[in-house]
Amino acid sequence: MSVEKLSSSLCHGGDQQVWRHDSRATGTKMTFAAYIPEHEEGAKLPVLWFLAGLTCTHENAMVKCEYKKAANEHGVIVICPDTSPRGEGVADHEDYDFGQGAGFYVDATQQPWQPHFRMRSYIEDELPEVVAAALPVDMDRQAITGHSMGGHGALTIGLRNPGRFRSTSAFAPIISPLNCPWGEKALTGYLGDDRQDWREYDSVALIEDGARLQNVLVDQGSADEWLEGQLKTHLLQDAVRDAGLDWDIRMQDGYDHSYFFVSTFVAEHIAWHARHLKV
Numbered sequence: 001m002s003v004e005k006l007s008s009s010l011c012h013g014g015d016q017q018v019w020r021h022d023s024r025a026t027g028t029k030m031t032f033a034a035y036i037p038e039h040e041e042g043a044k045l046p047v048l049w050f051l052a053g054l055t056c057t058h059e060n061a062m063v064k065c066e067y068k069k070a071a072n073e074h075g076v077i078v079i080c081p082d083t084s085p086r087g088e089g090v091a092d093h094e095d096y097d098f099g100q101g102a103g104f105y106v107d108a109t110q111q112p113w114q115p116h117f118r119m120r121s122y123i124e125d126e127l128p129e130v131v132a133a134a135l136p137v138d139m140d141r142q143a144i145t146g147h148s149m150g151g152h153g154a155l156t157i158g159l160r161n162p163g164r165f166r167s168t169s170a171f172a173p174i175i176s177p178l179n180c181p182w183g184e185k186a187l188t189g190y191l192g193d194d195r196q197d198w199r200e201y202d203s204v205a206l207i208e209d210g211a212r213l214q215n216v217l218v219d220q221g222s223a224d225e226w227l228e229g230q231l232k233t234h235l236l237q238d239a240v241r242d243a244g245l246d247w248d249i250r251m252q253d254g255y256d257h258s259y260f261f262v263s264t265f266v267a268e269h270i271a272w273h274a275r276h277l278k279v
C-alpha cells in the first residue's frame, strides 16, 4: 500500500495533514485530509469521518469547516476524504452536480462511470484500512458526519453499517436521491434506470426497508436555498416518525446551505460525537 504524506501544519495544537495514496477501489490516486489532535505517544484516538458535498475536494471542509479547535479539545481525529475519483483518464461531466466532485458515495454500475466511480467501496472499505495503517486511530471508536451530498453519504453509510459508528450526524443532508433532481440525475447516470437499485443509497428507502440506527443528529438551516427543491428534510422527519426512531432533527433558523452554517454548528457536533465516542 503506497501512502504519502503531502503536508503537515500545526493548527490549534494538533496537526492538519494531507495524504495521498493509490486506491484499489477507484483505480486512481486519492487524497484525504487528516487532523490529528495532540496526544500521548502510543495513544489511539477516536475518529470522525467528514464527507463533503457537491464540487468539494478533501480541501473544502479542511479549510472552511472550522472543526480543528473542537477536534483538538475533544481528542478526535477528523478525516476529510475527496468526493470522487479524479484525473485525466476518469470520466467527467461539465455539470457541477455530476461526474468528478459528485460521486454521491455510490459504486457505479453504468458506463463510463463504473471503472472508477466506486466511492461506496472507497469510503466503507478501503479508506478505513488506509487510515488505520497510517494514523493513530482506534477503529472501535468511529463516528461519521457530512454536509449536503456528504450528509446523504453519512446517513446512508451509517444505516447500512449499524454498529460501526457510535454516532452519526449530518448538516443539510440530501435526504432522498429518489425524490430530488440532484439524486435522480446522479443515480440514473451511475446506477441506471431501475430505481430499486437506488434504495440502498437513499436514507428514507433504507429506513422503509428496515434499516435502523441510533444516536443520530441532523441540523438543517431554515433559509437554505436547496431545502424545498433538493434536500426535503420533511421526508426524513416522516420516515423517522413512522419507524419510531428517536433521531434529533433540528431546524436552525435563518441559516443557509454554506460552510458558514456548517462551521457555526460543527463544534457542537464534535462535542456530541465525543460524548458517544468516549463511552
Ligand SMILES: N[C@@H](CCC(=O)N[C@@H](CSC=O)C(=O)NCC(=O)O)C(=O)O
Pocket: 052, 053, 054, 055, 056, 060, 064, 096, 147, 148, 149, 150, 258, 259
Ligand atoms: N453553486 C455551487 C453549487 C455547489 C454547492 O453549493 N456545493 C456545496 C455542497 S451542495 C451539496 O452537496 C458545497 O459544499 N460547495 C463547496 C463550498 O466550499 O462551499 C457551485 O456551482 O459551486
